[in-house]
Amino acid sequence: MSTRPLVALAGGTVFGAGLTVGGMTDPARVRGFLDLFGDWDPTLAFVMGGALVVMAIAWRIVPGMARPLFEDGFHLPTRSDLDGRLISGAALFGIGWGVAGLCPGPGFAALAIAPADAAIFVIAMLAGFVLVRLTEGKR
Amino acid sequence: MLPGFPDAAPLDGLVGGALIGVAAAIMLLGLGRIAGVSGIAAKAVGLGGSGMDRTSALAFIIGLPLGAMLIAVARGGVEASFAGPVPLIIAGLLVGIGTRIGSGCTSGHGVCGMSRLSVRSIVATLTFMAAGIATVAIMNALGLEVLS
Incomplete structure (x- = not known):
């Protein structure tokens, strides 16, 4: 067995732990951050800040690496253009995020905390993936 | 405790955020990939998305609730x-x-x-x-x- 799935499992596990420590598996906390004009809870900004600092360092390590530790090469997005799909997709996502206080990562992580609630969200999200795939075909 | 925001959890936020950053760094420096959950999830269920292999995509997604469970057990439950x-x-x-x-x-x-x-x-x-x-x-x- 390749080491890649084990590295991915480690990445996902640390990611899920971080989401939970940071309170992001609690929709009330996430909606509290989005409630900017009401009872604002800035916790999500600290989560984002902590993650951005670590990843800013990681990005500075990349140029000095010939290849990733467990993969033949880097496979990173190269696009820099702005288009309607990016904006409209992000807007739809943001509305859904606001409605229930869940985005994809916390949705999956919450399967371990409130399985029934999280499963409804995750199944609906996967249905959304299917709808886009059916409407647009393979992109 | 953050002055003016009694309900905020800035320290947990920073620590949790740093862990998320470490996780994303593992994916970037280890596998040369972006740790984008929506793209990886689409790949895991066979609907396009991330370019990583499907087994790795599935492993990453399974890790998310696994990590959450570890913290929930360690802390004796989490609010949600x-x-x-x-x-x-x-x-x-x-x-x-x-x-x-x-x-x-x-x-x-x-x-x-x-x-x-x-x-x-x-x-x-x-x-x-x-x-x-x-x-x-x-x-x-x-x-x-x-x-x-």
């Missing part, structure tokens, strides 16, 4: 209040459709892209944050309480 089934379904559909059309979510655009100073990711993040803030403000103005 969820919306009812109807808002969860509406939200899930919008999040699923929006993240596929917009090529990413809070992790891919928000954490990985913004830290790389990607213009697309910065614009996407500002857009979904503004949309989320507007949605909560409108729902509050209409008296729509979704969380139990």
